[in-house]
Amino acid sequence: MKIGKQDATYQLERFSKTQAEFDEHYEKDLQPIAEKLEEERQKTMSLAKEQAKKLIIPALVALAMIIFFDGFRIYVIAALAAYGAYLFKDVYEQRKKMRVKIKEQLLTALIQFLNPNFTYKPKSYVHRNQFIKSNIFKDDPNRYSGDDLIKGFVGNDDVDANGIKGTKTELSFSEIKAEKVEKYKDKNGKTQERVTTIFQGMIFVVDFNKDFEGLTTVVPKQKGLKISLPRFLSGEKGRRLEEVELEDMEFMDKFTVRTTDQIKARYILTPGFMRRLYEFATKKREVQPQNTQKPETLKEAVKVGLNVGGDQRRASQDARNVAYFSFRDGKMYFLLSTGKEHFESGLLTPINKSLVQEYYEDINKSLELVDELNLNLRIWSKE
Incomplete structure (x- = not known):
């Protein structure tokens, strides 16, 4: 098996890309794509500004009518809303097309750089059954999207000159949002919905390269964390989940x-693997605060409308990249709760290296996962 970059500490092949490699690739291949898309964004912004100017006088007239003819407020x-939607129709269409181009051109090129063996489907996501199979949360979602x-x-299963077969790790990941929707009657007898977010973030499904049956879950201590853990393995009655005490006190x-x-x-969570799991889960990752301030002026409201999807990329301070793991029937499920939308951008967000950097870090997590947890080790091969 051909060996690529080496981990200096563990002397293992590494699949993730370094910041230096990303910098070089961006300047050589991604920057021209980003600059072309940025030109389109600037043109759309100019159109938005022109349309916004046309809205000023009608807005002032509407304000005067509301003051003097309160009965016509609604x-x-x-x-005014209908007129605004008409004015910004072309802006919204251009923004939608630009988002598609970002994914088809810029994001696809980035993914091919990170791993040519990856395929990318913008409108698909990890199936709901996989989320349920991870068995991390007590409630199953009845609303699920992504x-x-x-x-x-990563890796390969070629046979080298010494007759040793390599290992290949299959993995898939996507952004998902899992919600529990409950119907209830309000005080007026009307049916309302109560929506609780079970999980929002990235889900990774990885071939663990270690044959085993049953279920083992590894979740953060619940101090200040409002999650409800299942007591039984879902779909298999009578198989109770019992707590395990392991030797690594820092891990526990x-x-x-x-x-x-x-x-x-214990077969899965060896001392070395626990250490790497701990290091990966506690690795510091930058979390940018989400802007939740309500717009106070018409100008601010227009900016919020144009930038839908931009601020959503920035997680709330409460998300904090919480990591969950489960191991079931030869697969590992890794859920990283971020509370944000990934691979999206608003019209006010420049298409530049900073934006692509965010995309790079999100995708590179999957390769770091394989590297740091050493899922491709030959000694763990199922064969």
Whole structure:
């Protein structure tokens, strides 16, 4: 098996890309694409500004009518909203086309650089059944959505000159949002919906290269974390999840481990693997605060409307990149709760290296996962 970049500490092949490699590739191949898309964004911004100017006088007239003819408030607001939608119709269409181009041109090129064995489907995502199979949360979602499915493998299963077969790790990941929707009657007897977000972030499904049955979950300690963990392995009645006490005290201070088989849990969570799991889960990742301030002027409101999807890329301070792991029937499920939308950008967000850097870091996590947890080790091969 051909060996690529080496991990200086563990002397293993590394699949993730370094910042220096990204910088070089961006300047050589990605920057021309980004600059062309940025020109289109600037043209769309100019159109938006021209349309916004046309809205100023009608807005002032509407404000005057609301002040002097309060009974017509609803009709005036509705008329202004309809006129605004008409004015910005072309802007919204251009913004939609630009988002598609970002994914088809810029993001696809970035993914091919990170791993040519990845395929990218912008409108697909990891199936709901995989989320349920991870068995991390007590409630199953009855509303489930996502996008940006990336699927493929690292490594290879070629036979080298010494007759040793290499290992290939299959993995898939996407952005998802899992919600629980409950119906209830309000005080007036009307049916309302109560929506609770179970999870929002990235889900990774990885071939663990270690044959085992049953379920083992590794989740953060629940201090200040409002999650409800299942007590039984879903779909298999009678197989109770029991807590496991392991030797690594630092690991046990960070995580709660539950399993259907104490022996299998220790088979998976070796001392070395626990250490790498801990290092990956506690690695500092930058979290940018989400702007939740309400617009106070018409200008601010227009900016918010144009930038839908931009601020959503920035997670709230409460998300903090919480990591969950589960191991079931030879696969590892890794869920990284970020509370944000990935691979999206608003019209006010420049298409430059800073934006592509965010995309790079999100996708590179999958390769770091394989590197740091050493899922491609030959000694763990299923064959």
